Amino acid sequence: MFPLWGLGGLLVSCNNDDNNSQNPIDLLPPMTTTGENTIGCLVNGEPFTDSGLMNNFYQFVNGEYFLAINMQRGFSNDFEDASISIRRIEVHEGETYILNNNSIQNDFTGGSAGYVFSNSIESGEFETNQNYFGSITFTRFDTQNQIMSGTFEFQAEEITTGEIINITNGRFDLTFTN
Template sequence: MKKLLLVLTITLTLNCCNNDDDQPTNPIDQLPPATQTGENTFGCLLDGEAFIPSGGTNPLDCVYQFVNGEYYFGLQGNKRDQDNHLITISLSTNALEINESNYILRNNEFGNAYAGYLYATLPSFTSLNYGGELTITKLDTENYIVSGTFWFNIEDQNGTVHEIREGRFDMHYSG
């Protein structure tokens, strides 16, 4: 009887073990931590689901350049959905020097910060009606590191409004 009880206890214990225990189920817990050391990470919630760049060519890219007397910042994360459609989330400035500060994400005009969302081949950008905020928490021009947080709303080409929340990045950028 003791052996049967021992075997039953071991069997129940082993059945309770699950390799999925290490995988977070809350989408926000799936995002990379907010760091400021140039970890080359990017993530956000796209309509409540974790969006983390992956796969394909160039899933993550960041530049901050001085061109024709103006500064331009560009950061984008790419991944493919279950139907193999490309999804891109981007943050940019148009002739706007960045520093450790907050920026309102508006339309893509000279002197503004803005964001983009691309699904398949249909790009959409923040506007006066749908915008958000970009916060640069670290800009290290000696080590080419830029870190920050962001959120925005954006209307796609089909009229659907997408909510991008809890965005964070910690990137080495090219100049």
């Protein structure tokens, strides 16, 4: 027969950490609109956040607008990269833009999105198109302070295999250059 103090010690040492899985959305940066230079999304349900190597811009060149949002994690042969671009369309705060173009079609008017990954086992290049597409919404688009914030999501097709990837719960709060 166990003494009661032994049973109490046994109960205290038990925990349920194994059942304490964190919601992947909670691992994304918070939604802010102050130019915090954060961006993240879920890639097929797995969190993806930028490693700090952003190159975002909104430019008016030769009478046309060009916007690019880029995020990257990793380097060299082990990386993930996602990008969103809007070409030949002026961007406005509060507006939603469809992401359904890609570089393969050589249609550079409108929105497009892509995701590329590479590791020691496999690699893939996914692009939006007329069948697999998404959207981006700008909750803040401030050209004076060069801050853009909002949400995005898209599906994209692998250019060789036809595999589909789902990018969901995307959020960004970025500074950009002109």
